[in-house]
Amino acid sequence: MRVVISIGGAYFADAVRIKNMAAALDELVEHPSGCGLYAVTGGGAVARHYIAIARELGANEAICDYIGIALTRVNARLLISALRNAYPEPFYDYTSVRAKLPELESCGKIAVMGGVTPGYTTDAVSAILAEYINADLLLNVTTVDGVYDVDPRKHPNAKRYSRLTAKELVRLTTECDLRAGSRIVIDPVAAKIIERSGIRTVVLDGSNPRNIIDVIINGRQHGTEIT
Ligand code: UTP
Numbered sequence: 001m002r003v004v005i006s007i008g009g010a011y012f013a014d015a016v017r018i019k020n021m022a023a024a025l026d027e028l029v030e031h032p033s034g035c036g037l038y039a040v041t042g043g044g045a046v047a048r049h050y051i052a053i054a055r056e057l058g059a060n061e062a063i064c065d066y067i068g069i070a071l072t073r074v075n076a077r078l079l080i081s082a083l084r085n086a087y088p089e090p091f092y093d094y095t096s097v098r099a100k101l102p103e104l105e106s107c108g109k110i111a112v113m114g115g116v117t118p119g120y121t122t123d124a125v126s127a128i129l130a131e132y133i134n135a136d137l138l139l140n141v142t143t144v145d146g147v148y149d150v151d152p153r154k155h156p157n158a159k160r161y162s163r164l165t166a167k168e169l170v171r172l173t174t175e176c177d178l179r180a181g182s183r184i185v186i187d188p189v190a191a192k193i194i195e196r197s198g199i200r201t202v203v204l205d206g207s208n209p210r211n212i213i214d215v216i217i218n219g220r221q222h223g224t225e226i227t
Contacts, residue, residue, distance in 0.1 A: 001033065001034075001035050001036070001136045001137065001216070002021045002026045002035075002036040002038070002105075002134065002135045002136050002137075002198055003028075003035055003036065003037055003038070003131065003135060003136065003137045003138075003139060003216055004038045004039075004040065004126050004129050004130040004133070004135045004137070004138050004139070004141065005025070005037065005038070005039050005040070005126070005139045005212065006040045006042070006123055006125070006127075006138070006140045006141060007021060007039060007040065007042060007079070007123055007141045007206065008042045008043035008044065008082060008141060008142040008143055008177065008206070009041070009043045009044020009045065009047060009071075009075060010042075010045070010067075011042075011044075011141070011206055011216060012042070012044055012046075012075040012078055012079070013044060013045065013046075015082075018078055018079060018081075019082050020084045020209050021079070021082075021141075021206065021209050022066075022079060022083045022084075023209070024209035024210065024212050024213055025037060025039060025083060025085075025212075026083055026084045026085050026110075026111055027213060028213060028216060028217070029075065029085045029108050029109075029110055030085065030108070030210070033039050033217060034108075035216060035217075036101075036104065036105045037110045037111075037155060038097065038110070038111045038113075038129060038130075038133065038135065039079060039110055039111070039113075040112075040113055040114070040122045040126040040129065041072055041073075041075040041076045041077075041078075041079055041113070041114050041121045041122065042072060042121070043069075043071040043072040043075065043114075043115070043122070044071075044136070046071050046074075046077070047067070047068045047071035047072065050054070050067050050068075050070075050071060051064045051067055051068055051180045053136060054067050055104075055180075061118075061179055061180050062118045064180030065115075065118030065119065065180045065193075066118060067180070068115060068117070068121075068180050069114065069115035069117075069118070072114030072115040072122055073090055073092075073113075073114035073115065073177070074114075075114060075225065076090035076112045076113055076114040077090060077152065078179050079112050080112050083110055083112070085108055085109055085110050086109065086110050086112055087100070087109040087110065087112065087131060088105060090112050090113055090114060091111055091112070091113040092113065092116070092208050094105070094116070094128060094129055094132045094133075097111050097113065097129060097132075097133060098132055098133055101133060113129070116128075118180075119189070120167075120187055120189040120190070121147075121187045121189075121190070123140060123186050123187045123189075123190035123213065124187055124189035124190040124193060126140065126190070127189075127190040127193035127194050127197070127199070127201075128193055129201060130197070130199050131193055131196075131197040135199060137199070137200050137201075137202070137215075138194070138199050138200070138201040138202075138215065139201075139202050139203070139206060139212060139215065139216070140185075140186060140190075140201065140203040140204070141205075141206035141212060142185055142203060142204070142205065142206065143205060143207065144205060145160065145205040145223055146160050146161060146162070146184060146203050146204065146205075146223035146224035147160070147164055147169065147172065147185055147186065147203050147205065147223075147224040147226075148160050148161070148185070149161070149170070149172065151185075158225070160194035161224050162221070162225070163224065163225050163227065164224055164225070164226050165225075165226070165227060166191070166194050166195035166198070166201075166226055167195060169186065169191045169194065169195070169199050169226050170188070170191045170192055170195050172191075173186055173187065173188040173190075173191040174188050174191075183202035185203065186203060187204050194226060200222055200225075200226075200227065201225070201226040202215055202222070202224070202225050202226070203223050203224045203226070204222045204223030204224075205222070205223060211223075
């Protein structure tokens with residue numbers, strides 16, 4: 001099974017969280033089922049902090065996006081530092097990952113990459129990568145336990161979906177703010193890619209990284225499944 005995991009920036013805030021996430025990814029890639037793993041790292045609060053400074057200095061949104069991308073790549077390096085089975089350098093584009101597929105999978109190495117291009121977030125990077133390498137599953141690991149009708153951090157009565165069609169996901173995300181550093185569960189570009197590629201996608205809370213193993217190895221349901 002080939003899996004792309006998009007890991008929200010919150011999981012790179014300290015060494016303990018990075019170690020816990022890395023341990024789960026190492027366990028997955030070492031599992032006898034022989035899973036091929038591709039991790040995409042988010043930028044988190046540090047990215048938002050630098051984006052806010054750049055904006056205050058008058059930088060335009062594309063420049064702010066490039067600052068966000070730089071921070072996602074720092075987090076890729078942090079994750080690689082914590083993994084036993086990582087390919088030693090982060091990837092900067094999709095084609096380099098695809099070119100290395102046979103080597104990565106025959107050696108059981110995890111490919112790690114951050115952002116790529118202004119105008120979207122690492123949600124879209126992971127969806128494009130999943131489509132490009134024909135992944136079987138896309139996991140979006142965030143700090144909320146799935147997709148809600150409205151932001152549950154702001155609305156206590158928000159309704160969580162356990163299942164959602166890709167079309168419904170596109171509808172829910174089109175109204176989103178796409179400025180650099182926006183906090184959205186899935187960005188609209190990612191939703192459109194998920195819709196066109198038909199890739200099975202799960203959005204879940206990664207606070208307990210065992211949930212990731214549970215979804216991939218045990219086929220259990222956590223968070224929201226997009227079909
Ligand atoms: P994230 O992927 O971390 O944004 O990229 P996010 O999903 O809003 O945040 P978290 O990490 O899940 O909390 C951080 C910022 O970097 C820029 C965008 O400005 C994004 O908001 N970025 C990232 C790009 O412009 N292109 C990319 O390919 C990736």
